[in-house]
Amino acid sequence: MTYEESLQRLQAIVAELESDRVPLAQALTLFEEGITRLREAAATLQDADARVRTLVEQLDGSFDLLDARG
Amino acid sequence: MGPLDLFAGDAPRPAPGDTAADAVSVGTVTRAAKDIIEGAFTPLWVRGEVSDFKAHRSGHWYFSLRDADSRLRCVMWRGDTGRALTRPADGMLVTALGQMTVYPAGGDLQLRVLRLGAAGDGLWQKALEETLARLRADGLLDEARKRPLPRVPRCVAVITSPDGAALQDIRAVAARRFSAIPLVVVPARVQGDGAAEEIVAAFERVARWGGAEVVILGRGGGAREDLWAFNDERVARAVAACPVPVVAAVGHEVDVTVVDRVADLRAPTPSAAAEAAIPDREALVREVRGAGERLRLGTQRVLQRRHQALAGAGGRFGATARRLTEGQQHRLRRLGQAMASAVEQRVLRQRAVLSRLAPALRGGGPRALARQQQEVAALAGRLHALSPLAVLQRGFGVARTPGGAARASVGDFIIGDSFDLLLQDGAVRAITERTATGTPLDAAAALEQGGSA
Numbered sequence: 001m002t003y004e005e006s007l008q009r010l011q012a013i014v015a016e017l018e019s020d021r022v023p024l025a026q027a028l029t030l031f032e033e034g035i036t037r038l039r040e041a042a043a044t045l046q047d048a049d050a051r052v053r054t055l056v057e058q059l060d061g062s063f064d065l066l067d068a069r070g
Numbered sequence: 071m072g073p074l075d076l077f078a079g080d081a082p083r084p085a086p087g088d089t090a091a092d093a094v095s096v097g098t099v100t101r102a103a104k105d106i107i108e109g110a111f112t113p114l115w116v117r118g119e120v121s122d123f124k125a126h127r128s129g130h131w132y133f134s135l136r137d138a139d140s141r142l143r144c145v146m147w148r149g150d151t152g153r154a155l156t157r158p159a160d161g162m163l164v165t166a167l168g169q170m171t172v173y174p175a176g177g178d179l180q181l182r183v184l185r186l187g188a189a190g191d192g193l194w195q196k197a198l199e200e201t202l203a204r205l206r207a208d209g210l211l212d213e214a215r216k217r218p219l220p221r222v223p224r225c226v227a228v229i230t231s232p233d234g235a236a237l238q239d240i241r242a243v244a245a246r247r248f249s250a251i252p253l254v255v256v257p258a259r260v261q262g263d264g265a266a267e268e269i270v271a272a273f274e275r276v277a278r279w280g281g282a283e284v285v286i287l288g289r290g291g292g293a294r295e296d297l298w299a300f301n302d303e304r305v306a307r308a309v310a311a312c313p314v315p316v317v318a319a320v321g322h323e324v325d326v327t328v329v330d331r332v333a334d335l336r337a338p339t340p341s342a343a344a345e346a347a348i349p350d351r352e353a354l355v356r357e358v359r360g361a362g363e364r365l366r367l368g369t370q371r372v373l374q375r376r377h378q379a380l381a382g383a384g385g386r387f388g389a390t391a392r393r394l395t396e397g398q399q400h401r402l403r404r405l406g407q408a409m410a411s412a413v414e415q416r417v418l419r420q421r422a423v424l425s426r427l428a429p430a431l432r433g434g435g436p437r438a439l440a441r442q443q444q445e446v447a448a449l450a451g452r453l454h455a456l457s458p459l460a461v462l463q464r465g466f467g468v469a470r471t472p473g474g475a476a477r478a479s480v481g482d483f484i485i486g487d488s489f490d491l492l493l494q495d496g497a498v499r500a501i502t503e504r505t506a507t508g509t510p511l512d513a514a515a516a517l518e519q520g521g522s523a
Binding site: 002003004007010011013014016017018022024025027028030031034035038041042044045046047048049050051052053054055057061063065068 | 220221222227232241244249250251252253254255256257275276278279281351354355357358361362364365367368369371372373376476
């Protein structure tokens with residue numbers, strides 16, 4: 001799932017839990033899924049140093065990513 | 071040769087055209103004039119106003135350049151007209167690079183034009199309007215075409231000069247906002263001859279590669295002539311054809327280029343484009359934390375409502391129990407208390423699980439990732455403990471179909487059908503013999519008397 005999909009699903013789960021219609025067993029299932037989506041979204045937001053790279057196309061049409069200068 | 075030569079020797083031979091008897095042909099004199107004129111001028115730029123413009127069927131253009139008191143005939147051969155921005159219209163101020171010559175057939179002095187540029191707004195404006203009209207006819211200027219940018223792109227491609235200030239600005243913004251999102255530079259000259267072709271080729275590479283989720287097309291300001299690649303119809307069509315959203319960062323506040331109009335988003339500067347394409351990590355972390363908090367509160371609310379409902383049911387059980395034997399009363403009270411406390415336990419456990427979430431989001435780097443993985447494993451254990459099946463350990467049973475669907479109410483049971491009863495130490499397949507509806511104890515009593523069979 002993309003970050004957006006995870007977050008959208010999480011928000012739908014929260015909205016459902018906040019409504020007054022959810023049976024207990026379903027609430028627990030939703031909660032469990034909510035935790036999963038929350039983890040996914042949080043993993044996307046991991047901090048790291050990415051390099052800037054340059055896209056280079058080879059003669060055979062394949063692509064390489066080379067470290068960019070500067 | 072000295073002056074004496076005038077008087078020396080034989081009578082001087084008359085030069086061609088000296089006398090009526092030596093008259094030269096029209097062709098001879100115009101060809102001579104052509105040679106002299108062409109020899110006297112190297113190609114040069116001439117500025118003037120276009121008049122009498124005529125595009126011939128053959129593809130050649132004929133017009134005049136004039137100013138307040140002079141006029142110069144001009145021709146532009148078909149092979150050269152392709153380099154002009156567009157057809158000039160009468161009245162436009164232009165600059166023309168050309169060779170002065172004489173057109174023998176007409177005997178006219180004329181400028182053979184090789185390149186045609188704009189001296190005022192007129193020619194640019196006309197070329198721009200014509201390009202926009204074609205793009206509009208193809209629907210490429212429709213606002214509805216504009217695509218939203220991904221909230222967190224997995225990769226951002228930057229089409230720009232690898233040595234330009236635009237790239238430095240974009241890198242700085244990316245490092246500040248969300249350094250983990252990779253930038254991939256797709257080098258292209260963004261001004262001068264060949265820029266349009268290079269930009270189009272760069273877009274084609276991005277599409278073939280397929281690794282980017284948003285593209286920034288950028289350069290850092292400049293004169294209007296330098297921006298012309300961003301008004302090129304081919305570049306505009308390449309932007310429109312790009313499979314992922316494009317942010318245009320042409321960096322020219324005054325002129326909105328054609329590319330700006332076609333792009334999914336126009337940013338005033340490369341920095342602003344980077345801010346639009348690359349989210350602020352801190353803001354997203356706050357958003358995810360807020361969602362986690364709402365998940366916690368929402369789940370808690372559901373559990374508390376059930377808790378309250380059970381407490382009420384416990385009270386009603388008590389009232390019923392007073393009519394029963396003391397042993398039964400005792401059992402029922404314990405049952406009610408056990409149910410209420412089971413729900414309370416769940417609330418407490420989940421609160422503990424959720425309270426661990428917020429710190430998990432703060433960490434950075436691989437150590438934080440490992441920590442998070444451990445927490446996920448721990449969480450899985452905790453959630454398992456919260457499984458609805460755990461309730462069986464306390465002596466309750468769960469009825470469901472052989473296929474596993476819950477059977478939670480009398481209406482779910484069909485006389486004669488089998489169902490599974492899950493208990494703490496196993497399961498029983500049973501057949502529905504009778505059913506009765508009502509409060510559980512009254513219904514049980516009704517079953518004794520036959521129920522609905």
